[in-house]
Amino acid sequence: MQGNSIKNALSKLDFDFRTLLADTNLVRLAFIMTASFVLMAALNPGVYLTVRNFQSMAFQFPEIGLMAIAVMIAMLMGGINLSVLGIANLSSIVAAFVMIAAEPQIGGWGATFLGIATALVVGLVCGALNGALIAFVGIPAILATLGTMEIFTGIAVYITGGPAVFGLPSEFALIGSATVLGVIPMPLIIFVIIVAVYIVVLQYKKFGLEVYLMGTNRKAAQFTGILTEFTIVKAHMLSGLLAAFGGIIMSSRFVSAKSDYGSSYTILAILVAVLGGVNPFGGFGKVMGVVMAILTIQFLSSGFNMLRADAYLRTGAWGALLVAMLLINYFGNKRAEKKQIEAMNNTKITEA
Numbered sequence: 001m002q003g004n005s006i007k008n009a010l011s012k013l014d015f016d017f018r019t020l021l022a023d024t025n026l027v028r029l030a031f032i033m034t035a036s037f038v039l040m041a042a043l044n045p046g047v048y049l050t051v052r053n054f055q056s057m058a059f060q061f062p063e064i065g066l067m068a069i070a071v072m073i074a075m076l077m078g079g080i081n082l083s084v085l086g087i088a089n090l091s092s093i094v095a096a097f098v099m100i101a102a103e104p105q106i107g108g109w110g111a112t113f114l115g116i117a118t119a120l121v122v123g124l125v126c127g128a129l130n131g132a133l134i135a136f137v138g139i140p141a142i143l144a145t146l147g148t149m150e151i152f153t154g155i156a157v158y159i160t161g162g163p164a165v166f167g168l169p170s171e172f173a174l175i176g177s178a179t180v181l182g183v184i185p186m187p188l189i190i191f192v193i194i195v196a197v198y199i200v201v202l203q204y205k206k207f208g209l210e211v212y213l214m215g216t217n218r219k220a221a222q223f224t225g226i227l228t229e230f231t232i233v234k235a236h237m238l239s240g241l242l243a244a245f246g247g248i249i250m251s252s253r254f255v256s257a258k259s260d261y262g263s264s265y266t267i268l269a270i271l272v273a274v275l276g277g278v279n280p281f282g283g284f285g286k287v288m289g290v291v292m293a294i295l296t297i298q299f300l301s302s303g304f305n306m307l308r309a310d311a312y313l314r315t316g317a318w319g320a321l322l323v324a325m326l327l328i329n330y331f332g333n334k335r336a337e338k339k340q341i342e343a344m345n346n347t348k349i350t351e352a
Helices: 002-043 051-076 084-137 141-160 170-177 186-204 206-216 218-223 228-254 265-275 287-306 311-351
Strands: none
Touching: 002 287, 051 084, 051 186, 051 206, 051 228, 051 265, 051 287, 084 141, 084 170, 084 228, 084 265, 170 186, 170 228, 186 206, 186 228, 186 287, 206 218, 206 228, 218 228, 265 287, 265 311, 287 311
16 A cells, blocks of 8 residues: 555656646757857857867766756755765765776776776765765755865865875776767766666656655655655765766866866856756756756857856856746746646536
8 A cells, every 4th residue: 555655646746747847947948058059159150160169068068967967866855965076076086096006906997997986986975974964864955065065175185185186097087088989078978878877767767756756745755655864865875976977077087186176066066957947945857957957058158268258257147047047947837836726726627
């Protein structure tokens, strides 16, 4: 009976989620993404519409895109993860020391694989710590991850002494700089694979539906038999894993690791998640929405760089875009909720 109640509740949530907001948000985002691309391409087509520029963009956005999805997972449960950059840098620094120590014994490729595995383990452990503080200790997510952000960054500074860690294997550098078939950047391939996996996990598996249900109604999730504490821990472990992947790509691109790489990535990851239609109060958002949002940001950023736009203008543009999307999502959500209520009322009248 309990299993059936969980299944029915999750099935209902999946239906409501799909019919209420998802398609509308994706259509809006697709329009904004396309408009951003067309605008920037029209302003400087000779430089913008080149293979070199597309490759440059594909090398740049995957790391922040993965961190934005990491933030999204926390937001789906009504929380926030401010420690994604701290996890990314700490995992890459630990991996760097492991690779440097292991390369003389097992070679460049062996050290590279060992370093990547180490980074992912660090990401999982950091994510588990975040989840435990939130689920079992009861610390609000914003405070827990703010504290762990400082802890992870402090550990990274302590073990490096401040300067960047150099001397990584040349094989490791290929992750962030190599191309497949001479055209497709390796970071883009990694990003696409990870995104595909997380789409399946979050939108087509029971665990993902539990995360959405918790963000929609935490008490209802408890009554259906979901182990909410362990779901929070698992979700933050997945978030930490994504942050570690982002750190791997970032350190590979720089061929070094440092405690303050990507200093603006935390706020940018939150911006991308919100632009992608993720509800900060939980329950709504899709991975593809975040992907469209990071592409939109990348299209605009690349265009601004080519136009040599002032940094203040660029910052103002991000803020305006964020406010605009919040307003669009707010009124869109209100309209969708109104339609849903009207549909439910019509159904009740028909049944009567």
